[in-house]
Amino acid sequence: MPSDYFPVFVFLLIAVGFPVMIIALSSIVGPRKPSPEKLMPYECGVDPIGSARKRLSVKFYIVAMLFVVFDIEAIFLYPWAVIFKDLGVFGVVEMGLFIVILFVGLIYAWKKGVLEWE
């Protein structure tokens, strides 16, 4: 029933309204005294050096991608381990297949020299 979603709707209104109210209040009530230090981009309190639009080596992205793959594998392994006994042989075979497929990917990445950093 659509009426069941009324609390969600109310929550949505509050979620949008609250930050809008806070930002509006601070810009209405708060005093404004800009200075060069205050207008500087915030980098953990240290003065920013150089431009933020820097090119990063593609190696970082490849490592990040590999990380995601094995991260997902780990996440998938946890629930599998919890119900391992109920799944029986089926579970072992399925997870084996999954890991073999990932392993093929790892061999490929390895031979392509992704794991070497120079």
Added chain:
Amino acid sequence: MDLVIPKIDALSLCPELVLSITAMLVLLVTVYLPKGRKDPAAYVGLLGIFIALMSLTLLWGKPRYAFNNMIMVDNFSIFFNMVILVTAALSILMSITYLKEEGMSHGEFYALILFSAVGMMFMTAGANLITIFLGLETMSISLYVLAGFLRDSNRSNESALKYLLLGAFSSAFLLYGIAFIYGATGTTDLKGISEFLSRATYMKDPMLLAGMGLLLVGFGFKIATVPFHMWTPDVYEGAPTSVTAFMSVGVKAAVFAAFVRVFSHALWDLQPDWNQLLWILAVLTMTLGNVIAIAQTNIKRMLAYSSIAHAGYIMMGMIASNELGTSSILFYMLAYAFTNLGAFGVVILFGRKGEGNLDIEDYSGMGFKYPVLGLLMAVFLFSLAGIPPTAGFVGKFYIFSAAVKAGYIWLAIIGVMNSLVSVYYYLRVTVMMYMKDPVKDLEGLHWSPSMIVALIIAVAGTLLIGIFPSPYLDLAKQSVLHLM
């Protein structure tokens, strides 16, 4: 809590499994091959496709569900899977020399083609909206990479980025539609949906209609129907030509299979609603595709608009929504596969590294310089235009007669008029080839054995289906007979 462990029915998935394993094998083989000599990877891929084709024939005529009704192995999916496998094989054959000339001979190309074909096969066999969506994503993600495979070319990169952004957007539409349908019917199972709707106490639920509309947008994007076609010319032009060939046929076959399954089967009780929508879309698609194709100067763009127009013709078969209509879609897809792949094959063979020889102007005088190539191109263009004795003619004939039989006389008339318009731009290339003097040096055509094999298969298919259509039509009719 009960765990439902699906019955593992590996035999039903045999072709898909063979192809997946081959794709992984290609990846492993390719890293052990020396740089620039990656041909064996292609041959491994072709072997895998051949085994998959053989295993498909074993499944013919034994319709069944597998994996808790997620997969449906019937003649309908087998027919489409055959078209897809032939498409993949021809694309690989055409790519071997092409990639070398472009300096991009990497084994990953073949692996991606195979993965994409696996996705397509899951789409055609999907008995559940989730399986169809998974197949679509597997297919699309591989194609996004393939479209940008010529990574030094700006056009190729642009094509990949456009395809990725718009494709991801359209996938979201499709998924949203699935969610709506699930909300309205309580299931994503195609059979479950049709059973729910036939109980008829729930008709005209706005949520259901919204879901249907969103599904239509999602599918319409992938098969490039107007008004969801804007990406097509840019992506087709920028992508490597062999990928364009693969995309224009394979994606259409897979998505039309899922389209027919979902709309003509699961959503059959909404037929009065979607039929009018499809009528308008088909007319728009045919007309716009054909009219804009006239103005094109680049042959890849022209073929892109022509593929939009062909999507419009195929939709007529869906609108007819009878057995003849559906079987004519299958037949048309088969004819279109050989014809379009052949035409793109000639474009690849005639093309030069980079952007060379892709303007229609460049084809001037080609028919005298290379009589065989000119003749082949003429056959493929005649078939695309629908002139006998080619496959395209028979395909169009069945589609139009299905529309007439179902009472859509006006639709058939618009279709015939459109195909008259299309004759103009297809024959313009023929006129260039045979009636103009060459505008540039046409030396240095490199005939490679794999390309010759691919072109022979394509031209043999086009002529054979055109001259002896009845066995193929019977095959198409048998395929829709047991449509579950």
